[in-house]
Amino acid sequence: MKGRSLYLDGVTVVFDGFRALNNLSLVVEPGELRAIIGPNGAGKTTMMDVITGKTRPTSGTVRFGDMDLTRLDEPTIANLGIGRKFQKPTVFDDLTVFENIELALKAPRGPIACIKWHLTGEAADRIGQVMTEVGLVERAHDPAGILSHGQRQWLEIGMLLAQDPELLLVDEPVAGMTDAETEHTAAMLVGIAGKRSVVVVEHDLEFVRALGRRVTVLHEGSVLSEGSIDHVQNDPRVIEVYLGR
Numbered sequence: 001m002k003g004r005s006l007y008l009d010g011v012t013v014v015f016d017g018f019r020a021l022n023n024l025s026l027v028v029e030p031g032e033l034r035a036i037i038g039p040n041g042a043g044k045t046t047m048m049d050v051i052t053g054k055t056r057p058t059s060g061t062v063r064f065g066d067m068d069l070t071r072l073d074e075p076t077i078a079n080l081g082i083g084r085k086f087q088k089p090t091v092f093d094d095l096t097v098f099e100n101i102e103l104a105l106k107a108p109r110g111p112i113a114c115i116k117w118h119l120t121g122e123a124a125d126r127i128g129q130v131m132t133e134v135g136l137v138e139r140a141h142d143p144a145g146i147l148s149h150g151q152r153q154w155l156e157i158g159m160l161l162a163q164d165p166e167l168l169l170v171d172e173p174v175a176g177m178t179d180a181e182t183e184h185t186a187a188m189l190v191g192i193a194g195k196r197s198v199v200v201v202e203h204d205l206e207f208v209r210a211l212g213r214r215v216t217v218l219h220e221g222s223v224l225s226e227g228s229i230d231h232v233q234n235d236p237r238v239i240e241v242y243l244g245r
C-alpha cells in the first residue's frame with residue numbers, strides 16, 4: 001500500500017479579481033475514495049486543475065506527501081503518480097480494448113522504448129489485470145469504437161490504471177451513463193480505491209451515495225460541508241445553497 005496524502009491548505013485562486021477558490025482546505029488520506037460535489041461554479045474543476053499543476057494557486061499550500069505541487073509543472077506531477085480522467089474519453093476507436101491499454105502502458109516510457117516495445121508476458125498479465133478491474137475482459141478484442149458510452153469511460157479509467165497512479169482524479173464519470181453503468185462505475189471506483197487514492201467530482205448524488213464514502217461539498221471556492229452523504233444532505237447550509245431546489 002502506497003502512502004502519500006493529498007493536502008490542500010488555504011488555497012486561493014483568483015481569476016481577474018474573481019475567487020474561483022477561496023481559502024480551500026482539504027486532506028485526502030492514502031487509499032481514500034473522496035467524492036466532491038457542489039453547484040456549478042463552486043470551484044471543483046479549478047481544484048482539480050490546481051492539484052495537477054494546470055492552474056497555479058494565488059496563495060496557499062498544495063502537497064502530495066512531502067512534494068510541494070505548486071512548484072511543479074504538469075508532466076512532473078503526472079510522473080509523481082497523479083492521474084486525471086477528464087469527462088470526455090480520449091480512447092483510440094480503431095484500436096481494441098487490449099491495444100488501448102497496451103498503449104497506455106508503453107507510451108509513458110518514451111518514444112524509443114515505445115518503438116522497441118515487445119509485449120512480454122508480464123505486460124499482458126498487467127493488461128489483463130486492468131481489464132478485470134474495469135470490467136472489460138470480455139471486450140478485450142473489440143475495437144473501442146463499438147463500445148457503449150459507459151464502457152469507453154471505463155476503458156479510459158483502465159488506461160490510467162495501466163500507468164499505476166497513486167492518486168486518481170476523476171471528473172464527472174457517470175454523466176450520460178445508464179443506471180446500470182452508473183452502479184458498475186461506483187463499484188469499480190470502490191474497488192480501485194484502497195490500493196490508490198481516488199478523488200471523484202460528480203453531480204449525480206445517487207452515484208455519490210452508492211460510493212458510500214466521505215463527501216466534500218464545495219461552494220464559492222471553499223468547503224461548505226464534509227462527511228457522509230446523509231450528513232451533508234441534512235446539513236442546512238447544503239440544503240440552502242445546493243439541495244433545496
Ligand SMILES: Nc1ncnc2c1ncn2[C@@H]1O[C@H](COP(=O)(O)OP(=O)(O)OP(=O)(O)O)[C@@H](O)[C@H]1O
Nearest residue numbers: 015016019020038039040041042043044045046047
Ligand atoms: N480560466 C478562468 N478564467 C476566469 N474564470 C474562470 C477560469 N476558470 C474558471 N473560472 C471561473 O471560476 C469559477 C469556478 O469554476 P469551476 O469550473 O472550477 O467550477 P465547477 O465547480 O467545476 O463548476 P461546474 O460544475 O460547472 O463544472 C466559475 O465561476 C468560472 O467561471
